[in-house]
Amino acid sequence: MKRLALLGLVAAVFALAACGGDDGDGDGAAGGDVRGDTVALIEERGALKCGVTDTLPGFGFREPDGSFSGFDIEFCKAIAAAVLGDDAEVEFVAASSSARFELLSAGEVDLLSRVTTITAERDASRAVDFAQTTFYDGxxxxxxxxxxxxxxxxxxxxxxxxxxxxxxxxxxxxxxxxxxxxxxxxxxxxxxxxxxxxxxxxxxxxxxxxxxxxxxxxxxxxxxxxxxxxxxxKEPLAPGVRDYDSDWKDVVSWVVWGLINAEELGVTSANVDAWAADPPNTAVARLLGVPFEGGETADLGFAVDPQFIQRALRAVGNYGEIYARTVEPLGITRAGTLNALYTEGGILYAPPYR
Amino acid sequence: MAEQPPIPPPAAAAPPQPPRKVVLPPHRERAHRPWRVRAEEWVRRNLFASPGQTLLTFASLALVGLVIAGAVWFVFFQANWRVITVNRWLLFAGGFPLDEKWRLWLSVALVFPLIGAAYGMWASLGRRDLLFIALAGAFVFFLTAHGDAGPSSSVWFAASLALFFLGYRVCRFVPRETGRPRTLAVRTLAALLALALPLVLIVLMVGGGAQASQFGGFMLNLILAPVGIVGGLLLAVPLALGRASSLRAISWTCTAYIEVIRGAPLIGWLFVALFILEDVISSPLIVRTMIVLAVFTAAYVAEYIRGGLQSLPRGQGEAGHAVGLSHLQTLQVIVLPQALRVSIPPIVGQAIGLWKDTALISIILPLRELVGNSRAAIAQAEFIPDRIEVYAFAAVLFWIVAFMMSRISQRMERAQGVGER
The missing domain is CATH 3.40.190.10 (Periplasmic binding protein-like II)
Known part of the structure; x- marks a missing residue:
């Protein structure tokens, strides 16, 4: 009995140590169902935990130096740049297809960016919400x-x-x-x-x-x-976020839409600096979160500051640039496919950023 | 108790022989014939004694030849080893920052002399060990010298090997007999070995080094397996003693632990590390994995140690008490050393098993050790067709370490006299 009491004591000490050790080590995401403010969680941690695949050529794979690369990876970087201002602040987590949704709901990742098809069953019964589709596959x-x-x-x-x-x-x-x-x-x-x-x-x-x-x-x-x-x-591949966190889902969706709008408006990683300093029109000014001809900066009320799309653009470029860098080398041309802009026969049609 | 070699029966009283005529026994006589004749005779007797045997001989030769020819053809002509040389860093270090390469090599240079010292302290390097070290060393040199790694890796590895032999030589000077100098040396080495892992982690992580989440590749196997084995061993001793305790509460607790842990596969416990342990011990996944590996190994090793304890005659403990040793002292100097010595072979078997089981980690957890990163390497568009090369390479790396563990255990068994007392 004495032994049991001792065990209980040890367990209590462990539990206390666990609670005390929660802060500062960059692993603040506690287990269980994580709900609520993912944006604040990422800002506090200083890193975005992105669940990716590491075995799919072109979409999620690893370079010989151990870094991650691919279409889905670029969106992780874009979102990290949007929230944290630095596209290097991503912690890539290799999420298997069988455990991906559990990793998301357990808080091991903040975002799934790994060729996940939106299906009704996943949306309805898994603890996952899908943001805007990044790639229409079939x-x-x-x-x-x-x-x-x-x-x-x-x-x-x-x-x-x-x-x-x-x-x-x-x-x-x-x-x-x-x-x-x-x-x-x-x-x-x-x-x-x-x-x-x-x-x-x-x-x-x-x-x-x-x-x-x-x-x-x-x-x-x-x-x-x-x-x-x-x-x-139909295989619409979309980033996944945790259920019940629409602020976070808004940020993710609008980074995707922002990069598509940027392509439509002609904003690229090359001209984003110049256009941020001197925007050619109001649409570009709004997208980049800068005032137009002495006006006010429009704050649309996202959980991050109004320049988040500008930062994403600076980090990875617009949708077309990402596609050209990662998917086109595989021999998958874009023109005429679903992934072309709606103005060019595809179905990429981003809502207006206003 | 002790098994002596069978005493030869007393020689039959030989009839008196004429003193000058030497009759050689048959094998000595054969030795005087030319080797060609002897070889011929051996071949005839062992390979072609009957038509059936002749057939078998040719069939086996054909099979062996086919396998060897196929392997040689694959290794030297067919395989595209570029997938290995290009992905060396991915396979060995995963996401570890490339600029911090010196930290990895410094860790190797810290650990190698300790392994050498352990070898020198408890075993000795035989000709086969040296051959193995030479082959494995040449393999690693070949790897480090290839491609764009630069000379620094080769230099680091050469220095580490030299330190290995230095550690070995130094510990050869420690007297073999039990006594104050040896006890002191053993304790020092044990302390250094215990400090090795924390030290390695400090070298890898402190002062702008890597984060735990960046550990990957073969390095991850090499960190996780020893933690599991050593941690398991440390946990197993109290468990084994506890299970043998006469206090019900203790023995039942220990038995329950062992039976529960052994009752589920490692894969299941890895899921626990991923999804459940977080609620109990909030820590990075890699730490939770270490805990699970140690806890899992402990259950098995405890049973091996219990077997060792039960193989000791009761008189051993009683004798300890009779000369006035306390219970703890009896355990420490009489019972445990003997029990652990008997348990070396199964414990090493468990260690080798755990070493290979680290390959499961990539399947269940979002950590990527060697096998996980092998799969990643063949996802690079250039190397999609080259997966046999990558998996063969991973298999060789796993084998090198497993074989080394097996050799060390054999040497230790011999040095400790397992099965002889």
């Missing part, structure tokens, strides 16, 4: 260049390589049922589908178009493969 198909397959109808009876246990696999099944065509799935983990396709064990390889393009582009003889002009699913 499931595509690639075949061998000498293949007879040119369209969906030609795929009847084909063997198709697909990643096991993914929404991709389900989409494929739905699509072929609708078309009334038969097919033989050949599923595998990781990069197995790609290997099997290259080894000609299947006629068609299917995955999200961005990932598909990256994988094919990396092959030594990428001209031996051909993409089908076909997209069979």
């Amino acid at each position: 499931q595509g198909f690639v075949v061998h260049a000498d293949s007879d397959i040119y369209d969906a109808a030609d795929m009847g009876g084909a063997t198709i390589c697909v990643a096991a246990g993914t929404t991709t696999e389900q989409n494929l099944d739905d699509f072929f049922n609708e078309q009334g065509l038969s097919y033989t799935p050949l599923s595998g983990e990781g990069s197995e589908p790609q290997d099997q396709f290259v080894a000609r064990r299947c006629d068609v390889f299917t995955s999200d178009k961005s990932g598909l393009a990256a994988r094919i582009a990396s092959l030594p003889n990428s001209d031996d493969y051909r993409f089908l002009p076909l997209t069979i699913s």
Whole structure:
């Protein structure tokens, strides 16, 4: 019994130490359900904890020096610059696809920026809210260049390589049922589908178009493969934030919209300094949070100061610049896809910043 | 009690022989024939004694040849080792700031002489150990010399190796017999070993160094596994003694701990570190992981130590009390040393198991050790096809350390006379 009392005492001491040790070590996010003021939490900690993937070419991967790189990473940096004024103040957390939402709700990350598709189930039943979509992806198909397959109808009876246990696999099944065509799935983990396709064990390889393009582009003889002009699913990839924190969600969404608006208005990382000093029109002045011709600086009431989009632009540039830096090298051109501005045939349509 | 080598039966009374004619026993006689004849005979007797055996011999030779040829072909002609040389930093240090490389090497240079000293104190370097060190060392030199790492890494590693041998030599001078000088030396070394990890963490983190969240790659395996093993060992001793205690409350508590921890897989406990432990001990994830690894290992090691305790005759403890030693002194100088010595082989087995289990960390936790960063390396567009190279490389690194642990344990067992007393 004495021993038990001692244990209780030890536990109490530990608990006290835990409470006392909460401040100053940059790990202030306590466990459990974290609700409320993420912006204040980030400012207090001095760093944004960004949940990312580290295994997706072009979107989230690591450079040989250990740093993170890719399309999703750029948005982490943009948001860190917007909130903290320094795009280096990001702590990247490699979040697996299976644990990502739990990491968010447990407070291990403030933001998920890792090719997460918005789905109704996730929005409704997970502790995640989705901010503005950053990339519109969709499931595509690639075949061998000498293949007879040119369209969906030609795929009847084909063997198709697909990643096991993914929404991709389900989409494929739905699509072929609708078309009334038969097919033989050949599923595998990781990069197995790609290997099997290259080894000609299947006629068609299917995955999200961005990932598909990256994988094919990396092959030594990428001209031996051909993409089908076909997209069979909607995959809007969006940053995720914790439920019940609309101030934080507003900041994240408007950084994304701000970078899209900046592209529309012609603000780039190259001219942002000059235009902040001398804005060409009121729209640019509002976006950059600077007064126009002796007027007042418009404070629209965000949880951060009015220059947050200006800082994000200075750090990573506008949406088009990010795309050109990260996604285009994979061989995924932007013109004519959903990710072009609405003025150029895409669906990137940011609400007005006013 | 002690197992003596079997005493040869007394020689049969040989009939008197003529003194000058020397009859050699068969094996000595064979030794006088030319080696070519002997080799031929050995081959015939062991490989081609019957048609079936001949068939088996050729089949095995073909299989072995195929595997070796395939491996050689892969390693020297097919593989693209650029994925390793380019990603050396990612694989070894993860997100550790590149400018602070000296901190990593300084840590290595601090730890190597201590390992050498431990070797010299409790074991000795045999020819096989030297061969292994030479091979592993050459491998690391090859790595550090390649690409754009510059000469500093090679110099650091050479210095660390030299310090390893220095530590070894110094401790060889410590007398082997128990006595005041040896006790003093052992205590000093134990204290230094205990200080090694805090010291390494200070070197890595204090004064503009890395943050805990930036630790990654092989370095993370090399930090987490020893913490788990040493922490587990320290926790295990009171647990094992507690389980053997005659006080119900204590023995039940310890038994419950052991059974609960052993009842769930390590992966499950890593989830606890990620999502539950935070509410109890608010600390960075890496610290929580260390706690879980130590707590997990302790449950297993406690049982091995209990086995060691039970293998001792009761008389050992009673003898201690009889000469007037206190309970604690009896434990310290009589019971524990013997129990721990018997438990060395299973404890090392557990240590090697934990060493390899650190690869699970990347699967469950948002920490990235060697295997996690191997996956990251093949996500770089240039290296997508090169994953066999990366995984093979990771396997070799894991093997080097596991083999070293195994050698050390064998040496220690021999030096401590495990299985001989």
